[in-house]
Amino acid sequence: MELELRGITKRFPGVIANDDVNLTIKTGEVLALVGENGAGKSTLMNIMYGLYHADEGQIFVDGNPVTFETSGDAIAAGIGMVHQHFMLVPVFTVAENVVLGVEPTTGLLGKLDTAEANAQVRDISGQYGLHLDPEALIESLPVGIQQRVEILKVLFRDAEIVVFDEPTAVLTPQEIEEFFNIVESLKASGRGIVFITHKLTEALKVADRISVLRRGKTVGEADPAEIDEIGLAELMVGRPVQLVVDKAPSQPGEPILSVDQIHAVDSSGRTLVDHVSFDVHAGEIVGVAGVQGNGQTELVEALTGLRDVITGSIHLGSEDITHATPRDVHRAGVAHIPEDRQRAGLVGDFSVAENMVLTRYHDDGFSTGIKMDWPKARAVAADLVEQYDVRTPSIQTAAGNLSGGNQQKVIVARELSRDLELVIASQPTRGVDVGSIEYIHSQVVKARDEGAAVLVVSTELDEVMALSDRVIVMFRGRIVANLRRDETEHNDIGLYMAGAKEQPVKTDAETTS
Amino acid sequence: MSVTDSTTPGTDAYVGMLESMSRTPEQKRRARNLGIGYFVAAGIALAIFVRGDGGTSTFTLGGDSSIGLPGIPLAWLCAIVLAALGGVQISRGTAKLQSALLAAATILFIVTLMAWAAAGRQFSLTGTLHDALKAATPLVLGAIAGILCERSGIINIAIEGLLLAGAFTSALVGSATNIWIGILAAMAVSAVLAWVLAWLAIRFHVDQVIVGFAINFFVLGLTSFLDSRVLTKNPQLNGTGTIAEWEVPGLSSIPIVGPILFEQTFYVYAALALVAITTWMLFKTKWGLRTRAVGEHPKAAGTLGVNVLRRRYINVTIAGAVAGFGGSWWTADVGRFNENITNGRGFIALAVVLVGRHHPVGALMAALVFGFTDALALKFAILNTGIPSEFLELAPFFVTLLVVASVGRGAHVPAALGKPYEED
Numbered sequence: 016m017e018l019e020l021r022g023i024t025k026r027f028p029g030v031i032a033n034d035d036v037n038l039t040i041k042t043g044e045v046l047a048l049v050g051e052n053g054a055g056k057s058t059l060m061n062i063m064y065g066l067y068h069a070d071e072g073q074i075f076v077d078g079n080p081v082t083f084e085t086s087g088d089a090i091a092a093g094i095g096m097v098h099q100h101f102m103l104v105p106v107f108t109v110a111e112n113v114v115l116g117v118e119p120t121t122g123l124l125g126k127l128d129t130a131e132a133n134a135q136v137r138d139i140s141g142q143y144g145l146h147l148d149p150e151a152l153i154e155s156l157p158v159g160i161q162q163r164v165e166i167l168k169v170l171f172r173d174a175e176i177v178v179f180d181e182p183t184a185v186l187t188p189q190e191i192e193e194f195f196n197i198v199e200s201l202k203a204s205g206r207g208i209v210f211i212t213h214k215l216t217e218a219l220k221v222a223d224r225i226s227v228l229r230r231g232k233t234v235g236e237a238d239p240a241e242i243d244e245i246g247l248a249e250l251m252v253g254r255p256v257q258l259v260v261d262k263a264p265s266q267p268g269e270p271i272l273s274v275d276q277i278h279a280v281d282s283s284g285r286t287l288v289d290h291v292s293f294d295v296h297a298g299e300i301v302g303v304a305g306v307q308g309n310g311q312t313e314l315v316e317a318l319t320g321l322r323d324v325i326t327g328s329i330h331l332g333s334e335d336i337t338h339a340t341p342r343d344v345h346r347a348g349v350a351h352i353p354e355d356r357q358r359a360g361l362v363g364d365f366s367v368a369e370n371m372v373l374t375r376y377h378d379d380g381f382s383t384g385i386k387m388d389w390p391k392a393r394a395v396a397a398d399l400v401e402q403y404d405v406r407t408p409s410i411q412t413a414a415g416n417l418s419g420g421n422q423q424k425v426i427v428a429r430e431l432s433r434d435l436e437l438v439i440a441s442q443p444t445r446g447v448d449v450g451s452i453e454y455i456h457s458q459v460v461k462a463r464d465e466g467a468a469v470l471v472v473s474t475e476l477d478e479v480m481a482l483s484d485r486v487i488v489m490f491r492g493r494i495v496a497n498l499r500r501d502e503t504e505h506n507d508i509g510l511y512m513a514g515a516k517e518q519p520v521k522t523d524a525e526t527t528s
Numbered sequence: 529m530s531v532t533d534s535t536t537p538g539t540d541a542y543v544g545m546l547e548s549m550s551r552t553p554e555q556k557r558r559a560r561n562l563g564i565g566y567f568v569a570a571g572i573a574l575a576i577f578v579r580g581d582g583g584t585s586t587f588t589l590g591g592d593s594s595i596g597l598p599g600i601p602l603a604w605l606c607a608i609v610l611a612a613l614g615g616v617q618i619s620r621g622t623a624k625l626q627s628a629l630l631a632a633a634t635i636l637f638i639v640t641l642m643a644w645a646a647a648g649r650q651f652s653l654t655g656t657l658h659d660a661l662k663a664a665t666p667l668v669l670g671a672i673a674g675i676l677c678e679r680s681g682i683i684n685i686a687i688e689g690l691l692l693a694g695a696f697t698s699a700l701v702g703s704a705t706n707i708w709i710g711i712l713a714a715m716a717v718s719a720v721l722a723w724v725l726a727w728l729a730i731r732f733h734v735d736q737v738i739v740g741f742a743i744n745f746f747v748l749g750l751t752s753f754l755d756s757r758v759l760t761k762n763p764q765l766n767g768t769g770t771i772a773e774w775e776v777p778g779l780s781s782i783p784i785v786g787p788i789l790f791e792q793t794f795y796v797y798a799a800l801a802l803v804a805i806t807t808w809m810l811f812k813t814k815w816g817l818r819t820r821a822v823g824e825h826p827k828a829a830g831t832l833g834v835n836v837l838r839r840r841y842i843n844v845t846i847a848g849a850v851a852g853f854g855g856s857w858w859t860a861d862v863g864r865f866n867e868n869i870t871n872g873r874g875f876i877a878l879a880v881v882l883v884g885r886h887h888p889v890g891a892l893m894a895a896l897v898f899g900f901t902d903a904l905a906l907k908f909a910i911l912n913t914g915i916p917s918e919f920l921e922l923a924p925f926f927v928t929l930l931v932v933a934s935v936g937r938g939a940h941v942p943a944a945l946g947k948p949y950e951e952d
């Protein structure tokens with residue numbers, strides 16, 4: 016089958032998300048779709064999937080014009096999509112999510128045939144090596160597995176063309192490898208794949224063809240055999256991009272953050288953070304590496320006052336912030352870029368301007384008494400939008416309507432634009448395009464050079480290695496290694512992350528001296 | 529990810545210790561408040577029940593069987609047990625037994641209360657439980673209407689209005705024709721009102737709580753107006769006769785259970801059947817799966833080709849019909865319509881939905897608690913206990929407040945409840 020999008024234009028209030036875009040997708044090949052944040056990739060795919068309707072343009076299947084009123088029509092035409100933000104019902108089982116909309120039933124009353132559904136799910140799962148338990152509840156599954164459920168949903172509907180919208184943004188390196196294997200087997204089974212990503216190496220690795228969108232327009236096609244990462248980045252952004260972080264050797268000063276033997280458990284008493292101790296000094300970047308789910312999230316929650324620790328202490332300079340509230344922590348000069356922007360970093364229904372002052376509406380002169388100083392807030396917001404190149408129609412646009420990467424930029428702009436003692440950044444560049452990664456990284460380094468202590472938590476090992484002066488590896492809630500970046504190899508960290516290796520106990524003084 | 533490995537007794541003890549240490553301030557505060565609650569209850573037992581008139585109260589169980597309870601010793605026992613519980617609760621907590629102890633203490637307190645109220649007299653236990661089930665019936669029907677709406681993501685504050693509309697319509701149409709046609713008309717009218725709610729909420733994105741309140745006031749105003757202008761002047765339009773109780777042959781002669789469960793009107797049987805049917809439909813059928821998906825994550829359902837908005841329209845409309853049926857209960861009970869006859873029961877039904885965790889069986893349980901309070905308050909009024917009648921009328925609302933405040937917090941609410949779903 017061949018699917019063709021011809022002359023697609025889609026306007027949202029204040030933006031043209033797609034501007035006369037042409038794209039052809041064939042079965043049996045992998046097409047990578049790349050472009051900056053807000054370039055219109057998700058919008059284009061949503062049109063192809065019947066979720067949005069194009070203002071102009073036409074879709075053709077095997078040369079015949081078609082109209083997709085709902086995604087049901089697109090599904091019927093053999094199109095499947097794995098969305099950037101997963102579309103799974105958390106309180107349902109795997110099988111329930113998969114069969115929703117095409118449920119097998121028995122009898123006249125529409126009784127669900129759960130056994131049949133489970134069997135079918137098990138069947139397809141086995142066929143493609145997805146290893147899914149049909150009866151597991153979605154909310155109990157890690158994201159990597161949730162994504163496989165999304166893939167299974169698509170396979171279950173017999174899609175011939177499968178769209179993946181930034182599938183690797185939330186996966187661990189291990190899971191990414193497994194994902195590529197799945198893509199290979201889909202391709203081998205004669206399906207066509209559209210793969211959206213911001214990691215250009217991935218596009219170069221798996222794609223047969225690469226299409227580049229910029230500001231709503233198709234700006235070119237590239238053959239992965241003939242172009243390299245730098246060339247592709249330039250095609251995408253429209254200017255040369257620096258792909259390695261440019262930074263001077265660190266000059267660590269006094270310890271700013273001192274964490275001593277903190278221990279945190281969940282509500283059923285399981286250990287999440289296991290007697291963790293470390294320091295972060297002024298003027299250094301400490302990276303926390305680890306496979307997702309090894310206590311990094313909870314460590315950050317503890318540091319930012321979102322989770323209470325049961326033993327141990329946390330000091331910021333000489334101030335004890337062990338049991339401080341999030342606002343106290345923030346007031347003390349700590350910036351926090353949370354890992355899950357949809358849940359913790361933004362209020363989607365608030366405007367960009369309101370989100371920009373969300374953490375400091377009560378001071379910094381943004382309010383006097385009970386009255387907000389909106390002109391001032393708006394001026395500051397406009398400034399930050401400019402500085403951080405947030406692509407938004409206006410500062411009054413609801414933040415939830417921005418593209419994923421631009422939402423992230425709003426948070427980074429808000430958090431890094433203050434006088435800071437400590438920066439805690441979790442997955443700071445998740446879902447962000449290369450051009451913006453360059454900018455965010457340079458801002459993090461700048462904060463360091465201005466004397467802040469920086470803690471970067473990332474499941475992206477490359478990011479940790481690129482930014483850090485010192486690397487901490489977490490495994491099962493414990494710190495298994497605390498190493499100087501310049502004395503460390505990629506592979507070594509990988510072994511620590513997998514729990515295959517552990518550093519003999521050393522004092523902090525030895526590691527930082 | 530599981531990190532500790534609790535296979536050894538030592539580890540278990542350690543984990544247990546961590547658990548007690550890791551109780552959040554919120555949990556600690558709750559535990560302490562519960563302790564204070566025990567002391568207050570013990571105080572009431574000491575101050576009021578112990579000084580009762582001391583006669584033995586006789587609880588009849590239908591037929592000839594009965595139990596005699598000596599009021600004063602029971603009151604002392606109750607006071608001492610509750611005070612002891614309060615002490616333990618505050619000093620070291622009751623850990624895993626907390627809920628079980630609370631339930632036991634509540635029952636003890638209620639029994640003591642009944643013994644005090646009925647001192648020296650007879651108290652029909654089966655009769656009270658029969659009345660409790662009866663009083664719970666419109667709450668169950670209202671709550672099922674609420675569950676049908678809210679499971680699909682639409683807040684329905686209008687249950688009170690839908691019940692009242694059902695009561696009025698069944699009285700009017702029922703008097704003009706017969707009660708059964710009146711019931712069908714009630715279902716139709718409330719279904720239309722509910723559809724209007726869905727239409728305003730879905731089509732125009734009007735805040736669902738506000739639409740709900742608007743419908744409540746509209747129905748209250750309109751029925752009161754029509755009552756005074758039409759029904760009062762034409763009494764022949766407001767007299768349907770009541771629907772009698774129907775003893776289930778055979779089952780009604782089972783001792784104790786028979787008189788409570790099987791000597792009721794068909795509303796009770798219908799409500800119980802609806803609880804079973806809705807439960808089955810919600811959790812075992814295609815319809816139920818889609819309904820819950822639409823209430824939890826409409827986008828997920830939408831991207832799979834499920835028509836989210838149609839599902840919501842249909843569910844809300846069916847819910848309206850159920851509420852209309854529930855409203856006709858009042859007409860069938862007293863044989864006529866009175867101004868504001870539902871008297872806030874629709875709001876209690878909302879509480880029942882929440883306390884019952886959006887599950888029909890949970891709602892039935894919660895409704896029984898409120899029904900029991902209702903029946904007990906009525907009984908106390910007859911027994912002339914000296915408790916002011918205004919206070920007795922308040923009792924169901926007061927219990928609602930208490931129960932919602934203590935268990936309402938942890939309930940799972942459909943994730944997309946009240947959020948409009950936009951299609952491009």
Ligand SMILES: Nc1ncnc2c1ncn2[C@@H]1O[C@H](COP(=O)(O)OP(=O)(O)OP(=O)(O)O)[C@@H](O)[C@H]1O
Pocket residue numbers: 027028030031032050051052053054055056057058059099406407408416417418419420421446
């Ligand atoms: N529902 C919406 N309402 C208003 N504007 C929208 C909506 N969806 C997308 N946009 C706008 O359309 C443009 C394209 O967004 P889109 O999500 O397609 O970008 P993207 O290429 O997927 O970016 P990213 O890589 O960050 O996910 C953006 O400017 C965005 O703000």
Ligand SMILES: [Mg+2]
Pocket residue numbers: 056057058099180418419
């Ligand atoms: Mg996108």
